[in-house]
Amino acid sequence: MNTSQPNTGQPKLRIVVMGVSGCGKTTIGDVVARKLGVPFLDGDSLHPVENVAKMAAGTPLTDEDRWPWLAIVGRELAAAGEGGLVLACSALRRVYRDAIRAQAPDTIFLHLNGGKDVLAQRVAGRSAHFMPPALLDSQLATLEPLDTDEAGVVVDIAAPVTDVVAQALTSLAAPAHVLFAELPEQR
Template sequence: MTGDVAGKPLIVVMGVCGCGKSTVGELMAHELGVPFLDGDSLHPAENVAKMAAGTPLTDKDRWPWLATAGTRLRDAGEGGLVLACSALRRSYRDAIRAQAPDTLFLHLHGSRKVLEQRLAARSGHFMPAALLDSQLTTLEPLEADELGLVIDIARPLQQVLAGAINSLTGGVGVTETSAYTHRR
């Protein structure tokens, strides 16, 4: 699967913990020929320590991190970038778009059951499964005026990736009733 996107895209792969942001983001960046950046690497040590202890971040904790994420996207410019970043609230996505207005958000959406299974299977990540409830409560779905795609993660990884790439490159017609929802 390959595809040429007109220009190099700026994409945020978003969603709650365990949805596969880093995995899908890294594979997508490879397919699109752009760099990948895991937003977790942009968190200051204090944020990582809070999350590792099971304490949800506050907006005060997040704003500098979101500004950094937006700046990285802006600075990528025409070279493109795929960034894994939870971007759970509209205001968080707006903060990123303030720096990089043409950013597309790819929301990896899954049921609680799928997310819990994935979290139980992963090891070595600082984000504990106990924070899933907090993230699901915080999550605000993409709105109709936001440039983005919603992808159902219940499908196999290669189907999730193919659906996202095809939607970005115009290879698939996307409707509300399909597994892939395009917003704008």
């Protein structure tokens, strides 16, 4: 099937799929990117090895750890140009999102939101991820929901993946975010 977006004359989206560990940033982000016909990048792959080692040891990152990583995230989004990009990144605090927007001002944030029980179950069920379940509480304590002046949407993750993706795409296409005319078919 054709996954390229029709040429609508509109720029493609720069979307950060955000939220705490276990919310589905990679899964949802990948499907949303395919639906929009743009590349997907997991921000975890951009972390310096020191950050990965810290998290794997159960040590929360400090802001000093995050700033270089967030700069890389912002540069990746800015480099996407008119091609668009969906990037998974926790972006838990407003200042982190501001740092990303400083380099890619037209970024839209897709916040995947869920209750602690749902998140804990998902994190506990992962086997090949460096983020241990013990860090979920620190992420939830750090999370600052999107402010009303931030370009973004919030989607509840309690539904099945197909429903979450559908809600995300519908929300992103709402009048405040009319940046594309038609979604391509899923490949």
